[in-house]
Amino acid sequence: MDTILVTGGAGYIGSHTTLALLEKGYRVVVYDNLSTGQEDAVLPPARLVVGDLEDTERLTRLMQEEQFSAVIHFAAHIVVPESVQQPLKYYSNNTSNTTNLIRLAAAHSIPHFVFSSTAAVYGLPESSPVSEQTQLDPINPYGRSKLMSEWVLEDTAAAQDSLRHCTLRYFNVAGADPQGRLGQSTPNATHLIKVACQAALGKREALAIYGTDYPTFDGTGVRDYIHVSDLADVHVRALEYLEQGGASATLNCGYGHGYSVRQIADTVREVSGVDFPVHETQRREGDPAELIADPGRLQTTFEWQPRYDDVATIVRTALDWERKLDHL
């Protein structure tokens, strides 16, 4: 069976994808420096190699040792405000290290590369939903560092017939494995659904709503939340698509509809049965009013249908994991 190199496979989305790959019978080697990832998120029989992307000698040895049929590249720094304060940290890890990884994959004739990109490459889009043709105009170093890597990958694949890629632009990823095996474990996470679940469980005093004066139906920010297990499945489909000879493609990953911050807070209240406190505060800098994917290309290219397109299911799985984290 094919062996896949998963960078960042000890992190939130990478660990769920590793599980989905194992369930499909792939062999998986995770390469992760455990900076935000957790060793126990790499479920057996995946092999964990603890190493940094910066260590190109280590990666070279690994590529010589294993016959990888694909790289799925998740490893990155992901905190937008931090990217504004420390841009070089983001350009080094997300652009420079990614460029080195693409160079090594090409040099070792690894034929397929799947890259974690983000809706942040669109910046503050003027229309909604957002298709892949929407203008690319990232407004922070995180989004720019990812867009530059998209271009490096696209240009390298265009110049080298033996390399094909899928670039996946994730919208808002949330939820946890419905069987409770994995979830989002990063301490100090800032993502809305995780924060709201923590407020419901008394791990935080309250949920702050960042802005109530957006031009949305209830004044709060609207996002397209995709369940992490659906997103993991998209990666498996991306590999199958490339294996079947599919052309390189860039695809938005979302469901095509959005929920406001207030709707998420209400859903967490309903699912948890806890009426936790909510404070309305000012907008967070750089937040667009609404970000909703046009998922048409994803659905037609991969013939893909989601399994967990239901906000209560997303919240329930996130809550279950948040409860379980206390006992791990």
Ligand SMILES: NC(=O)c1ccc[n+]([C@@H]2O[C@H](COP(=O)([O-])OP(=O)(O)OC[C@H]3O[C@@H](n4cnc5c(N)ncnc54)[C@H](O)[C@@H]3O)[C@@H](O)[C@H]2O)c1
């Ligand atoms: N979470 C989201 O909502 C979201 C949205 C859009 C895009 N993404 C992208 O998805 C990918 C995964 O995000 P996540 O939410 O799972 O984050 P995460 O922090 O949980 O996972 C990142 C993993 O990469 C590892 N890593 C980071 N730098 C490394 C390095 N130099 N060498 C080796 N390992 C390294 C970390 O230890 C961690 O395990 C990222 O590329 C991110 O930009 C995430």
Ligand SMILES: O=c1ccn([C@@H]2O[C@H](COP(=O)(O)OP(=O)(O)O[C@H]3O[C@H](CO)[C@@H](O)[C@H](O)[C@H]3O)[C@@H](O)[C@H]2O)c(=O)[nH]1
């Ligand atoms: O405590 C909180 C946290 C968030 N929000 C709001 O909730 C929405 C979602 O915010 P968050 O969960 O922080 O996600 P985003 O800022 O939309 O960014 C996520 O989704 C992007 C793609 O859409 C990715 O690029 C980023 O990496 C990922 O963090 C936004 O309107 C926020 O203003 C709050 O009101 N209170």
